[in-house]
Amino acid sequence: MNTLRLNSRGPDVELLQSTLQKLGFYTGAIDGIFGFQTFTAVQNFQKAFGLSVDGIVGTNTWNALMPYINGNATYTVKEGDTLDKIAKKYSTTIDAIIYANPQIDANKLQIGEELIVPFGNVVPTNISYTSQILNMNISALKTIYPFLDVTAIGTSVLGRRIQCIKFGNGKREVLYCASTHANEWITTPLLMKFLENLSKSYVNNLNIFGVNARKLYDNVSLYIVPMVNPDGVDLVTGLLSESSWAYANAKRISSNFPDIPFPSGWKANIEGIDLNLQFPAGWNEAREIKYSQGFNRPAPRDFVGFGPLTAPESVSLYNFTLRHNFDLMITYHTQGRVIYYKYQEQIPPESEEIAKHFAKLSGYSLEDVPEDSGFAGFRDWFILYYNKPGFTIEVGAGENPIPVSQFAGIYRENLGILVSGMIQ
Numbered sequence: 001m002n003t004l005r006l007n008s009r010g011p012d013v014e015l016l017q018s019t020l021q022k023l024g025f026y027t028g029a030i031d032g033i034f035g036f037q038t039f040t041a042v043q044n045f046q047k048a049f050g051l052s053v054d055g056i057v058g059t060n061t062w063n064a065l066m067p068y069i070n071g072n073a074t075y076t077v078k079e080g081d082t083l084d085k086i087a088k089k090y091s092t093t094i095d096a097i098i099y100a101n102p103q104i105d106a107n108k109l110q111i112g113e114e115l116i117v118p119f120g121n122v123v124p125t126n127i128s129y130t131s132q133i134l135n136m137n138i139s140a141l142k143t144i145y146p147f148l149d150v151t152a153i154g155t156s157v158l159g160r161r162i163q164c165i166k167f168g169n170g171k172r173e174v175l176y177c178a179s180t181h182a183n184e185w186i187t188t189p190l191l192m193k194f195l196e197n198l199s200k201s202y203v204n205n206l207n208i209f210g211v212n213a214r215k216l217y218d219n220v221s222l223y224i225v226p227m228v229n230p231d232g233v234d235l236v237t238g239l240l241s242e243s244s245w246a247y248a249n250a251k252r253i254s255s256n257f258p259d260i261p262f263p264s265g266w267k268a269n270i271e272g273i274d275l276n277l278q279f280p281a282g283w284n285e286a287r288e289i290k291y292s293q294g295f296n297r298p299a300p301r302d303f304v305g306f307g308p309l310t311a312p313e314s315v316s317l318y319n320f321t322l323r324h325n326f327d328l329m330i331t332y333h334t335q336g337r338v339i340y341y342k343y344q345e346q347i348p349p350e351s352e353e354i355a356k357h358f359a360k361l362s363g364y365s366l367e368d369v370p371e372d373s374g375f376a377g378f379r380d381w382f383i384l385y386y387n388k389p390g391f392t393i394e395v396g397a398g399e400n401p402i403p404v405s406q407f408a409g410i411y412r413e414n415l416g417i418l419v420s421g422m423i424q
């Protein structure tokens with residue numbers, strides 16, 4: 001982590017503010033600006049945790065914050081400890097500790113043995129969600145929930161991992177993905193918070209939206225690709241340094257499209273290819289439409305690329321999908337509170353019923369795709385190739401990027417879809 005001090009700015013500062021807020025040291029706005037209120041909060045945190053009080057967040061202070069960012073601590077068993085005592089001390093459950101430490105004998109704790117003790121929450125839903133935060137959250141969830149399978153389906157133009165997390169061991173395969181479009185990154189914490197709550201329900205043997213999580217685990221293999229476009233997300237959220245080559249290149253691409261705000265209007269990958277216009281389902285038609293609209297070269301959005309399946313992020317998603325046999329797919333976008341479920345006039349069996357059910361659960365409306373965006377998308381290809389239910393869900397309302405203040409509402413509207421998509 002970068003060292004942060006007075007006047008630092010960016011998504012790291014948001015993470016700091018959100019963590020200090022979680023701990024009760026900070027009550028100001030989560031704005032990514034390290035001002036005097038943040039400085040005071042850091043000093044109070046340092047005082048309370050026995051650190052040197054300089055108001056600078058360097059290695060020691062980050063290390064002290066990490067258990068609260070990662071939602072777990074390492075605990076060394078002492079004489080007289082029981083799981084019950086340890087669970088009470090951390091306000092957690094015995095099951096949570098047992099699942100995080102599959103190697104231990106719960107009835108015979110060894111003195112000096114180190115335990116992972118999960119507590120609180122991992123996935124923040126009140127900050128800009130960068131690829132760095134995604135990677136931290138995935139490794140924290142993997143520590144707490146070792147039954148999750150983490151792989152990379154490929155890498156982005158800038159070499160970032162395109163992560164995939166699998167929950168469950170069932171025969172039915174389901175795919176959820178998010179953040180194909182950079183300035184639609186709020187869809188990433190949507191899937192990550194769902195994954196966290198699903199895993200938590202699993203270890204505690206609870207229901208999620210009325211369905212037992214252990215039953216879901218046994219019947220379904222859910223694959224989540226939470227950030228198809230990590231480079232683009234890092235550009236929009238401000239993680240990508242303004243002095244980097246990639247930032248300068250994106251800015252140069254953007255300067256040809258002065259009506260699109262930079263970087264907030266950026267949807268494409270870092271080379272200016274729209275990853276959702278790359279799939280072999282009417283790519284030539286998409287090209288014709290988008291070229292006629294002026295998107296005939298790399299652009300912040302709507303450039304189809306120089307051929308289908310040329311951007312590594314789209315290729316990764318395509319190859320990954322081919323290696324599986326998904327019964328249902330949902331790709332998350334923003335915004336408009338609508339659900340798309342067709343490719344042209346093609347409606348796979350059961351799709352319409354499921355779409356109606358999703359609409360009822362979320363309050364979103366079912367719509368036909370506008371004619372000028374009816375080709376070359378991931379859903380288009382999925383439906384054309386497999387003839388199975390594939391959905392694009394546009395969450396939130398207003399202008400992209402949707403403010404994180406809409407997160408709670410978006411989560412509430414989509415929880416039913418996310419659970420029922422697993423069992424349809």
Ligand SMILES: [Zn+2]
Binds near residue numbers: 184333
């Ligand atoms: Zn989109």
